[in-house]
Amino acid sequence: MHTYNEIMKQAQQLDKTKEIVQSLTFNEDAVDIVLFTGCGTSFYLAIAAARYYQSATGEVAVAVPASELFLHTDTHILSNKKYNIIGISRSGTTSEIILALEHLNGSENIRTMAVTCNGDTPMAEVANEVIALNDISEKSVVMTQSFSNMLYALQLYAAKISQRVELMNQLEKIPALVKTALGNGEQLKQVTEDLTKKRFIFLGSGAYNGLAKEATLKLKEMTQTECESYSNLEFRHGPISIVDEATVVILFTQKETKDFDQALIKDIQKLGGFVGVIGIASADLEADLIIRLSEDIDDLNRLVEVVPYFQLLAYQRAIFKGYDPDKPRNLTQVVSL
Numbered sequence: 001m002h003t004y005n006e007i008m009k010q011a012q013q014l015d016k017t018k019e020i021v022q023s024l025t026f027n028e029d030a031v032d033i034v035l036f037t038g039c040g041t042s043f044y045l046a047i048a049a050a051r052y053y054q055s056a057t058g059e060v061a062v063a064v065p066a067s068e069l070f071l072h073t074d075t076h077i078l079s080n081k082k083y084n085i086i087g088i089s090r091s092g093t094t095s096e097i098i099l100a101l102e103h104l105n106g107s108e109n110i111r112t113m114a115v116t117c118n119g120d121t122p123m124a125e126v127a128n129e130v131i132a133l134n135d136i137s138e139k140s141v142v143m144t145q146s147f148s149n150m151l152y153a154l155q156l157y158a159a160k161i162s163q164r165v166e167l168m169n170q171l172e173k174i175p176a177l178v179k180t181a182l183g184n185g186e187q188l189k190q191v192t193e194d195l196t197k198k199r200f201i202f203l204g205s206g207a208y209n210g211l212a213k214e215a216t217l218k219l220k221e222m223t224q225t226e227c228e229s230y231s232n233l234e235f236r237h238g239p240i241s242i243v244d245e246a247t248v249v250i251l252f253t254q255k256e257t258k259d260f261d262q263a264l265i266k267d268i269q270k271l272g273g274f275v276g277v278i279g280i281a282s283a284d285l286e287a288d289l290i291i292r293l294s295e296d297i298d299d300l301n302r303l304v305e306v307v308p309y310f311q312l313l314a315y316q317r318a319i320f321k322g323y324d325p326d327k328p329r330n331l332t333q334v335v336s337l
C-alpha cells in the first residue's frame, strides 16, 4: 500500500523539508513577476503557491500550466518584464515542464528555479536554482506527500524572501498539525462510505482554490469519480444547477468567507446536497459535517494542514469501492510527450 504509507508518513517528511529550505540561500534580486508552473497536481500546487507568495511578499505572482508557456508564450510572458519562473515537478522529468524551462531559459529577463523531489534530473539541470526534496521518492502514481512537501517548501521559501518572522513562526507549526490531521480520517467515513453519493464538488477560494482543484484530482485519480472545483461563491453562478441528493460539496472555509458560508451551505442543502466544511467555523455554523480547525494559525499558513483530509477522503473512498489506489486507471507516474 504505497499510497497509504506515503500519505501517513508525510508529517515526518515535512520536518525534513523545513530543514532543507532553511539551509538554502536564495537569489533575492527583485523581479516584476514570479510565475509558478507545473502539470497536473504540480500545476494545482502552483496555484496555491502563487497566491501564498503574493500575499506573503507583496510581489506579483501568477500560476500558468507548463504547456501554456511554450504553446502560448506571448499570452503569458511580457518581454519587457523580469521574471522568476518557478517550475514544480515531483519527477523532474515531465516533458512539458522541461520544454517550458528550456524554451524560456536564455532570455536575460528570466531566471528559473526548480522545485522537485529529484535533484538529479534534466529539470534541475536546466534551472538556475533548485529546491530538491530528495528524500521523497514516492512509489505511488498519485502525488500525495510530494504535494504537501513541495507546497510547504514554497511557503517556507516565500516566508524567507519576505523576511516576515511571524510567517515562519506559524509555518513551523505545520508538521505537528498535519500529524494530528492524519489521525482524523474517521470523521470522513460518513461521506466516504455512502455509495448513494455519486458526485463531489470542492469549493475553495484564494490559495484554497488550488487545494480544491487538487482534491478533485485525488478523487478522480483514485476513484474515477466525476468531480468539480470552484471558487466558493462562483458555485451559485450556474454550477449549483447540478446539485441533487447524490452530491457532496466540501467547502474550505476561511476567515474571509465566514460571513458568506452559511447562506451558501443552506442553498446547497435546499437542493438535497450534503455539505462538509473544513476550516475555521463558528460555533453556530450548521452543515452536515464540520471538521473544525484551530484558530492558532492563519488560514494561509495552514494550507498544508488541510491536505490530509482530502487525500484520505479519496483513499478511503477508493478502498470502500474496491479500487486499488496504488493502481489508478489510465495513469502513469510520469507523462512524456
Ligand code: F1P
Pocket (backbone or CB within 6 Å): 038, 039, 040, 041, 042, 088, 089, 090, 091, 092, 093, 094, 097, 141, 142, 143, 221, 331, 332, 333, 334, 335
Ligand atoms: C505531474 C503529473 C501528476 C499526475 C500523474 C502524472 O508530475 O501530471 O500530477 O498525478 O501522476 O504526473 P510531475 O511533473 O510533478 O512529476
